Amino acid sequence: MSVKYGILTLLYMQQNHGYELKLELDALLGIKGKINPGQIYTTLDRLIRDHFVSSAGVDQQERKVYGLEPKGKEELEKWLLEPVPTNTTREDFFFKWSCARKIQFHDEQRMLEQQKALIIQEVMELTQLKTEYLLAGDETKYLLTTGMLFHLDADLSWINQVENRNR
Structure with missing residues (x-):
């Protein structure tokens, strides 16, 4: 931004x-x-x-x-x-997780669980906002919130994939 x-x-x-x-x-x-x-x-x-x-x-x-x-x-x-570059490695959590993997961090699973809990909390809050924006007829904020929820869903899917590969 x-x-x-x-x-x-x-x-x-x-x-x-x-x-x-x-x-x-x-x-x-x-x-x-x-x-x-x-x-x-x-x-x-x-x-x-x-x-x-x-x-x-x-x-x-x-x-x-x-x-x-x-x-x-x-x-x-x-x-x-100007197109906005997409670069997932710039994300703070992905960087943090890469560092954890590099040092074979003993608490990687806890780290993933905490991140997942934070994302789920954000999903719940944004879902409530999305509903409010829809009811208020604010299409711009509704669509922006929907996009944010898609990104969070992708992050959750990625963490689930990491956890499944670690088992």
């Missing part, structure tokens, strides 16, 4: 001030994570430095308002068209 591109996306839609960008970015992220307000302003400073964003003045409440520059729009559109 990139705060930079989240801000560019929001400013593509309309000019806004930093706090509103933070709230909108939190909503854009939806299910996972909240952004630190300081991160918003640090990123805005860099975007201004790189001529992707400019300060468009202040609003009625004297808050600094930011707007998207043409160079920022080009950068956002370029990023949107």
